[in-house]
Amino acid sequence: MSVIQLPVLRPSRPPWNKGRLVGQKRPLLPRQVWAIRARLELADNLRDLSLFNLAIDSKLRGCDLVRLKVVDLVVAGAVRGRVSVIQSKTGRPVQFEVSENTRRTVLDWVASPAMLGRVFLFPSRFHGSSHLSTRQYARLVRDWVSAIGLEPSGYGTHSLRRTKAALIYRKTGNLRAVQLLLGHTKVDSTVKYLGVELDDALSIAEKIDI
Numbered sequence: 001m002s003v004i005q006l007p008v009l010r011p012s013r014p015p016w017n018k019g020r021l022v023g024q025k026r027p028l029l030p031r032q033v034w035a036i037r038a039r040l041e042l043a044d045n046l047r048d049l050s051l052f053n054l055a056i057d058s059k060l061r062g063c064d065l066v067r068l069k070v071v072d073l074v075v076a077g078a079v080r081g082r083v084s085v086i087q088s089k090t091g092r093p094v095q096f097e098v099s100e101n102t103r104r105t106v107l108d109w110v111a112s113p114a115m116l117g118r119v120f121l122f123p124s125r126f127h128g129s130s131h132l133s134t135r136q137y138a139r140l141v142r143d144w145v146s147a148i149g150l151e152p153s154g155y156g157t158h159s160l161r162r163t164k165a166a167l168i169y170r171k172t173g174n175l176r177a178v179q180l181l182l183g184h185t186k187v188d189s190t191v192k193y194l195g196v197e198l199d200d201a202l203s204i205a206e207k208i209d210i
Contacts, residue, residue: 024195025155027162028056028145035148048140050109051122051132053102055160059181060096062157063088066132068121074110079103087183094183162193169194 028036033056040049055065064087073079081103084095098106109115115123120131134157141160142152165178179190 024193025157025159025162027159027166028155030167032145032148032150033163036144039147040144046105046109046112047114047122048144050102050105051137051140052144052160053105054098054121055157056164057099057102058083058096059161059165060085060094061087061089061161062134062137065157066120066122066134066137069119070110070115070121073098073106073121079106079110090183090185092183092185094181096181166194 036052037049040052051065054068058065060068064085067088068085072085073083079098079102082095082097084093086093106121110121122132124130124132124136138157141155141157145155145159146152161182165182168181169175169178175187175190175194178194179187182190182193184190184193
């Protein structure tokens with residue numbers, strides 16, 4: 001008599017992403033940017049306000065943002081209106097604009113006692129680290145979005161990188177401009193990064209009459 005072997009049943013583990021929002025992190029809306037900015041201003045938190053404003057303006061990856069040095073932005077007691085840095089991921093230069101409001105907050109931060117003799121724009125508060133780590137930056141972003149009632153799992157450091165780029169795309173439809181601002185080597189990367197859909201592409205095409 002043959003014996004039928006049944007498959008071994010093992011207790012299933014819950015998926016790692018159960019209850020989490022995965023995929024691309026959402027960009028912030030203008031009203032959410034202002035809400036976070038207002039909270040940081042009221043708290044008189046110069047470092048976080050400068051970091052937040054510069055993250056929005058620069059559209060840099062977190063790894064490049066936290067490595068910015070004072071000399072990258074400040075020359076002869078003034079903050080540059082345009083800054084060029086080398087991206088650590090691609091090794092290629094990328095330029096970004098620094099708005100008037102951001103220039104003012106960065107200058108206030110650099111002139112504060114906490115920045116006396118500092119090389120990096122956002123120094124770490126932990127011994128053994130010269131600048132803020134990407135993990136610390138990510139933790140700050142979670143705190144910022146949570147403070148205005150957003151679900152932190154839906155947002156991250158790339159939310160700040162995407163915020164101004166997404167707004168520029170929505171207002172202009174100019175993918176090439178956004179590609180240059182994000183420092184992407186291929187426009188396909190920009191399309192995926194912004195989540196551009198076919199309807200978006202057709203809407204842009206419909207505005208062009210040859």
